[in-house]
Amino acid sequence: MNPSTDFAQTAQQREEVLTIFERGAPGRRASHLPALDVPVQPLEDLLPTRFRRRTVPLLPEVSEPEIVRHYVRLSKRNFDLDSGFYPLGSCTMKYNPKLHERVAALPGHARLHPFQRPEHAQGALELMWGLQSALGEIAGLPHVSLQPSAGSHGELAGVLLTRAYHEDRGDAREIVLTPDTAHGTNPATVTMAGYRVVGVGTNADGGVDLDDLREKATDRVACLMLTNPNTLGLFDPNISEIAKIVHDVGATLYYDGANLNAIMGISRPGDMGFDIVHFNLHKSFTQPHGGGGPGSGPIAVSDRIAPYLPVPIVTRTETDAAPVFDLVEDLPKSIGRVRGFQGNYGVFVRAYAYICSLGGEGLRHASEIAVLNANYLRALLRERGIGEYLSTPFDRHCMHEFVVSGGPMKRELGIRTLDLAKRMLDFGVHPPTVYFPQLVEECLLIEPTETETRETLEAFAQIVAEILAEAAVSPETARNAPYTTPVRRLDEALAARSPILRQPL
Amino acid sequence: MSDYTSLTADDLAQMLATIGVDSIEELLRAIPEDVRMREPLNLPAGRPEQDVFAHLRALAGRNTSADDEITFLGAGMYDHFLPALIESIILRSEFLTPYTPYQPEISQGGLQAMFEYQTAISELTGLPISNASLYEGPSAVASAAYMSKLTNGRPEFVVSRGLHPHARQTLATVAHGWGGRVVEVDLCDGVTDAGDLAALVGPDTCAVIMQQPNFLGAVEDLAPIAAVARAAGAVPICSADPLTLGILEAPGNLGFEIVVGEGQTLGNRLDFGGPSFGFLAASTDHTRRMPGRIAGETRDADGRRGFVLTLQTREQHIRREKATSNICTAQALNALAGVIYLSWLGRVGLPELGELLLQRTAYARTQLAGLPGVAPLHSQPVIREFAVRLDAPVDAVIAACQERGVNPGFALERAYPEYVGGLLVAITEQRSRADIDQLVGVLGEVLAEYAARATGAGVGR
Numbered sequence: 001m002n003p004s005t006d007f008a009q010t011a012q013q014r015e016e017v018l019t020i021f022e023r024g025a026p027g028r029r030a031s032h033l034p035a036l037d038v039p040v041q042p043l044e045d046l047l048p049t050r051f052r053r054r055t056v057p058l059l060p061e062v063s064e065p066e067i068v069r070h071y072v073r074l075s076k077r078n079f080d081l082d083s084g085f086y087p088l089g090s091c092t093m094k095y096n097p098k099l100h101e102r103v104a105a106l107p108g109h110a111r112l113h114p115f116q117r118p119e120h121a122q123g124a125l126e127l128m129w130g131l132q133s134a135l136g137e138i139a140g141l142p143h144v145s146l147q148p149s150a151g152s153h154g155e156l157a158g159v160l161l162t163r164a165y166h167e168d169r170g171d172a173r174e175i176v177l178t179p180d181t182a183h184g185t186n187p188a189t190v191t192m193a194g195y196r197v198v199g200v201g202t203n204a205d206g207g208v209d210l211d212d213l214r215e216k217a218t219d220r221v222a223c224l225m226l227t228n229p230n231t232l233g234l235f236d237p238n239i240s241e242i243a244k245i246v247h248d249v250g251a252t253l254y255y256d257g258a259n260l261n262a263i264m265g266i267s268r269p270g271d272m273g274f275d276i277v278h279f280n281l282h283k284s285f286t287q288p289h290g291g292g293g294p295g296s297g298p299i300a301v302s303d304r305i306a307p308y309l310p311v312p313i314v315t316r317t318e319t320d321a322a323p324v325f326d327l328v329e330d331l332p333k334s335i336g337r338v339r340g341f342q343g344n345y346g347v348f349v350r351a352y353a354y355i356c357s358l359g360g361e362g363l364r365h366a367s368e369i370a371v372l373n374a375n376y377l378r379a380l381l382r383e384r385g386i387g388e389y390l391s392t393p394f395d396r397h398c399m400h401e402f403v404v405s406g407g408p409m410k411r412e413l414g415i416r417t418l419d420l421a422k423r424m425l426d427f428g429v430h431p432p433t434v435y436f437p438q439l440v441e442e443c444l445l446i447e448p449t450e451t452e453t454r455e456t457l458e459a460f461a462q463i464v465a466e467i468l469a470e471a472a473v474s475p476e477t478a479r480n481a482p483y484t485t486p487v488r489r490l491d492e493a494l495a496a497r498s499p500i501l502r503q504p505l
Numbered sequence: 506m507s508d509y510t511s512l513t514a515d516d517l518a519q520m521l522a523t524i525g526v527d528s529i530e531e532l533l534r535a536i537p538e539d540v541r542m543r544e545p546l547n548l549p550a551g552r553p554e555q556d557v558f559a560h561l562r563a564l565a566g567r568n569t570s571a572d573d574e575i576t577f578l579g580a581g582m583y584d585h586f587l588p589a590l591i592e593s594i595i596l597r598s599e600f601l602t603p604y605t606p607y608q609p610e611i612s613q614g615g616l617q618a619m620f621e622y623q624t625a626i627s628e629l630t631g632l633p634i635s636n637a638s639l640y641e642g643p644s645a646v647a648s649a650a651y652m653s654k655l656t657n658g659r660p661e662f663v664v665s666r667g668l669h670p671h672a673r674q675t676l677a678t679v680a681h682g683w684g685g686r687v688v689e690v691d692l693c694d695g696v697t698d699a700g701d702l703a704a705l706v707g708p709d710t711c712a713v714i715m716q717q718p719n720f721l722g723a724v725e726d727l728a729p730i731a732a733v734a735r736a737a738g739a740v741p742i743c744s745a746d747p748l749t750l751g752i753l754e755a756p757g758n759l760g761f762e763i764v765v766g767e768g769q770t771l772g773n774r775l776d777f778g779g780p781s782f783g784f785l786a787a788s789t790d791h792t793r794r795m796p797g798r799i800a801g802e803t804r805d806a807d808g809r810r811g812f813v814l815t816l817q818t819r820e821q822h823i824r825r826e827k828a829t830s831n832i833c834t835a836q837a838l839n840a841l842a843g844v845i846y847l848s849w850l851g852r853v854g855l856p857e858l859g860e861l862l863l864q865r866t867a868y869a870r871t872q873l874a875g876l877p878g879v880a881p882l883h884s885q886p887v888i889r890e891f892a893v894r895l896d897a898p899v900d901a902v903i904a905a906c907q908e909r910g911v912n913p914g915f916a917l918e919r920a921y922p923e924y925v926g927g928l929l930v931a932i933t934e935q936r937s938r939a940d941i942d943q944l945v946g947v948l949g950e951v952l953a954e955y956a957a958r959a960t961g962a963g964v965g966r
Contacts, residue, residue: 017613017810020621020848031588031854033861037938038868046863047886051724053754057628059852067848068590074618075599079611082598091604095509099554101596104776107572108565114778115580115915116569120907123567124777137547149640149779150834152821160682188821188831192651193682197826235535265546266533272540282834290838291615292605292798293638294780310678336678340581340643340671340767341778349561356557360546362508368529369510375532376520397524397532425611433607436822453511454520480806485610487811492609495803495815499792501634502624 012077012486020070021503024062058505077486078291079430085456087377089401089433089445090183090231092261092283094370097357100286100350109349114341118326124345125325128314131352136300138260138363139277140270143306145313146298147343151258152185154278154297155225157310157338159193161276161301162223162252164308164335171250173222179208181232181437183258186225195222202439206394207236210245217249227256228272229263229399231437231445233374243273252276252305257297260284261449262371262400265364275302281344285351296347307333312342369450370400373457377448378402380461389413389468393440400449406442413468414475417442420467422489423481427463507554571775574907575940579890579931580720580915581642581669582769582778585748586935588849591772591842600841605798605834609813610805615837616812619800622844629750629847630764631757632786637798638840639832642767643672645783646744647679648796648830649763650712652787653740654683655794655829659711662687663734665697667719668744669767670920676714685711695723695883695892703733710739712763717745717756720920721929722866722890723883724753731760747771747784747843749888752859763787772846773839782836782843793819796830798837858934862889866932869941873930876945878952882917882927890931892917892924897955899926902948911947 043052062070079086086093104110112124132144148154159176166173176190179200187197198216201209208226217224224246229235236242246253255274261284269277281287282295289295301309311334312327327342358366375397381404382392389409392402406417421431421444433445448457471478482488526532552560571584578584595601599614606612619637626635639645650662662680664673666689677687690702697715706713713734718724727743734741742763743756748770756764769781787795793816801815821828850858870891874881882892895902899916906913917927932941 013807013809017617019617019624020844021624027853029851029853030590030849031851031858033854033857034934034937036861036864038865038941040864041867043860043863046867047724047752047888051726051753051886053750053752053856054758056852056856057625057751057755059625059628059850059855060848061852062848064588064590064849067845068594070848071594071600071618071845072597074614075594075597076614077612077617078599078603078614079608080599081602086604088604088607093604096602097507097509099558101601103558103561103565105592106562106565107570108568109561109570110774110776111570111572111584112568112777113571113576113578113584113775113912114582115578116777116912117903117907120569121777123564126567127561127564134548149644149836150832152831152833153640153644156679156682156831160678163682184821184823184825184828185831185833187826188824188828191826191828192679192831194684237535237537239540240537263536266542267536267540268542271542280834288601288838289604289834290836291600291603291612291618291841292837293640293835294782294839295834296780335681337671337674338644338678339675339779340641340669344779345777346774346780353557353561355548356560357551357554358508359551360548362551363546363548366508366510368533369508369512371532372512372517372520372524372529375524375526379524396535397526399535421608422610425608430611431608451509451511454516482610486613487610487805487809489806490609490811490813491803491805492813492815495801495813496818499815500802501620501799501815502627503620505624505628 010484019503020060020062021505023066023070024060026061028061028063030062030064030067084428085452085460086430087432087446087448088430089447090258092447092449094286094449095451096286096288100353103353104346104349122325125314127352128348129316129325131348132314134355135279135298138264139300140268141277141300141302143309144298144300145309146348147310147338148297148299149339149344150293150295151278151280151297152189153338154299155185155189156192157299158254158276158278159189159223160335161305161308163193165252165305166222168333173220175221177216177221177224179226180439181230182225183231183256186256206232206234207238208242210238210241213242213245217245219249221249221251223252223254225254225256227259229259232394232403233398233401234394235399239272258283262367264367265360266367275305281347281351286354287347287350294344294347296344308335310335310338366450373448373450373452374398374400374402377446377457377461380458381464385465386468401445401447403440404444405440406444410442413471415471415478417444419478419481423467423478424463425482426484429460429463574910574912575943576912577914577930577936577944578912580929581767582775583931583933584775584935585770585933587772590849591845594845595838595842600838606814613812616800618841618844620802620812622840623800625844625847626784626786629747629755630786631755632764633789634792634795635784635786636795637800638835638837639783639785639797640836641779641781641783642744643669643675645765645785646672646714647676648785649742649765650676650680652763652791652794653712654685656740657711657738659709660685661709662712662714663690663702663705663710664714665690665716665719666692667697667721667725668714668716669720672744695721695885696725699729702730706733706737706739710737712740712742714742717743717753718749718888721883721892722887723885724888727756728759735760749859751855753888762791768839768843771843773842780836780839782839794829795819797832797835861934862932866891869930869932872941872945876949876952878956882924890929892927892929895926895928897952899928902951905951906947909947911944913944913948
């Protein structure tokens with residue numbers, strides 16, 4: 001099973017890499033526009049020369065078959081979720097149901113203009129209302145805005161809500177607390193929202209260090225941003241005490257929903273005491289990741305935060321006939337818009353379809369199996385031949401993901417976590433998240449999700465065992481990996497030192 | 506009611522045994538009882554695929570889409586034609602389902618597409634550096650403003666009222682967080698009043714923000730405004746419609762340091778407002794302050810050409826609270842649609858389309874202005890959209906036209922109380938002369954009915 005490490009190039013590796021700008025020929029084209037069917041006026045009369053473009057943008061000159069072949073070839077240089085296991089921690093790479101693309105493409109959804117008047121968009125508004133209601137129920141927080149475009153955008157909205165809440169009470173605060181295990185987006189968001197970050201430590205069990213939190217929770221603190229389970233994949237059992245500490249100093253508690261896939265239908269952020277939650281519809285709710293978006297980051301909030309929600313929000317009014325849905329923009333205390341139009345509606349369609357398919361029971365089942373799969377894979381990776389090189393730093397069951405440390409592997413076999421990850425590429429799996437969270441030495445963060453089969457998890461453990469066994473004999477094999485991918489290990493330092501950020505033309 | 510899992514009873518038993526527990530419940534013991542759900546989620550029961558499809562189709566059927574009427578709605582998103590090849594490429598699993606390319610050796614397709622996209626955006630905007638996408642137009646404006654804040658630390662943004670209202674509102678929301686404020690410059694005969702603008706720009710001005718063409722469809726005279734901003738040490742920012750940049754001069758060639766915009770017109774669906782993408786390009790001075798992902802060219806261990814995410818020391822996952830932006834997931838798939846569309850349109854097609862839009866829009870503008878009760882709102886050159894003033898209640902007129910199968914456009918009063926009776930009409934290449942003639946006919950009828958009613962009421966008094 002061990003993939004070849006000899007240097008016979010694959011066909012893909014021999015292919016010359018050309019961009020679309022390097023293909024084609026002068027005068028070649030793909031588009032043919034409709035005929036000019038109106039009386040033609042001199043261009044100068046319509047657009048004075050001083051506004052006209054002097055040199056035409058050097059776009060490609062290619063035919064349609066050329067474009068299709070170019071991008072299909074490019075596509076084959078990507079690894080994807082439909083081709084293999086993708087246990088990227090904190091990213092929830094679960095299967096993306098095919099139904100969702102079909103329903104999102106229906107013209108009534110896909111060709112609906114965002115300024116269509118509400119009476120002509122009742123289906124879309126009802127869908128948004130249904131999604132808002134479902135997300136509010138899942139979060140245990142009833143007031144929802146679907147507007148933010150991604151997780152970090154939901155975080156920004158959430159911290160701005162916190163600011164609005166405090167300012168409305170005449171209470172200027174300047175600090176937001178984030179645990180040292182937090183996603184990088186949390187502290188980055190805090191700075192953008194005009195607050196200062198203060199870190200909170202992690203205790204020996206992987207949870208928030210309560211003493212450290214008590215010391216730092218003062219009346220200058222606006223908010224604590226937390227994810228639970230946290231980025232170590234551990235549920236913090238002290239959550240009620242954490243909420244009390246935060247609320248006692250008048251601060252808000254923010255829930256980073258990146259890890260919601262562990263607890264749907266099992267436990268709700270609202271019931272834990274969180275005031276504001278963002279969802280990643282591209283994680284728990286199956287929006288395909290698209291190689292880096294689109295996503296969607298709706299937020300759900302408690303009663304005291306509700307007046308400040310971003311606009312627009314969808315309302316429902318009962319009438320004698322069917323209920324009527326509307327978009328409301330004029331909420332007097334709203335923080336305002338955080339983007340154009342209503343949000344990423346196409347993503348809402350897919351998330352809503354997913355919730356309709358699963359229902360409440362199905363969502364809970366999905367989370368339970370996500371937890372089961374993670375614990376099963378964790379158990380397999382503690383077995384002989386693996387566990388002595390990849391340690392599991394916290395001796396408790398994990399939730400939907402878990403960390404292992406490549407520290408022993410580095411010391412005893414002489415390969416780093418990066419090398420292990422790169423060698424996995426030759427075996428046709430996507431490596432886990434590496435070097436995050438930073439507090440774990442040579443960290444791997446592994447999230448298998450509920451949609452993987454038992455056989456896939458076992459095959460992955462087998463691959464890890466093989467790579468470790470191989471490294472015991474020949475560590476340079478992993479250090480020089482990968483061998484079979486379209487390109488071999490890439491020089492990232494070169495790219496940063498001498499940036500080439502576009503094709504010279 | 507599929508939940509897309511694959512677990513059998515045998516699987517469950519064996520997995521629990523391997524873990525060393527008797528039930529899944531045991532794995533959840535870290536969750537204290539007092540924060541556990543005691544009741545199931547109050548959601549409708551799961552349904553089979555065909556039922557879900559039927560439900561979503563029924564909801565779609567209650568919307569009036571651009572297939573269901575002849576629409577002249579624009580105001581930020583436009584019904585341009587989407588060639589079939591876009592969908593056939595972006596729905597491939599290899600583009601649709603991967604995450605952000607953290608492992609470049611198995612992500613060369615997506616990374617090269619980003620590099621090509623950056624090249625295309627750089628060409629369109631006339632600026633050397635493009636990132637790999639932002640969420641959408643208005644938040645891209647806010648991102649450019651934050652870059653300016655990182656550049657000079659000043660508090661005030663001088664913003665044309667021709668900038669899309671959603672962009673102005675988004676900027677105000679976001680800037681409030683870091684203590685920035687927004688002042689607006691009024692329009693005069695459809696374009697930004699350059700004198701008013703110059704009077705507002707000063708040592709507190711962080712950036713000057715324009716839109717081309719502006720919200721009323723008018724072409725702005727950009728060069729003098731960039732000069733005013735630069736002279737004051739403020740960053741000149743322009744939000745531009747990329748589809749018009751084959752025929753309108755690139756803002757980057759007119760002195761603008763940051764050019765942003767809404768990418769929907771480049772190969773993306775209307776989708777009731779999203780997902781589309783935002784773009785952002787800048788001069789090299791701003792490279793280290795750029796938000797979001799940027800792809801760069803490099804070499805592999807054997808010297809082969811390859812692509813990686815680069816300049817990552819700007820980004821949140823490395824720099825945390827010192828990052829230049831918090832953005833992580835953006836709109837890679839939509840940006841891919843954008844570069845495919847631009848390749849399809851091509852070097853000759855882009856200016857050709859610009860000319861087609863100019864001619865058709867001019868025709869529509871002339872025909873509409875010939876109707877009794879319709880007057881041009883301004884006299885500036887327009888390329889794909891124009892504003893008129895109706896001598897009748899605009900909301901009611903729109904509703905009456907829609908009943909006759911034509912959506913005449915956007916009621917300007919929704920965003921500009923100063924333009925009572927204002928109607929913003931968008932013309933894409935999908936609206937033929939026959940469609941325009943039908944708009945003229947229907948709007949003429951509706952306005953005539955209003956005029957008749959007004960006269961009748963007058964007689965009665």
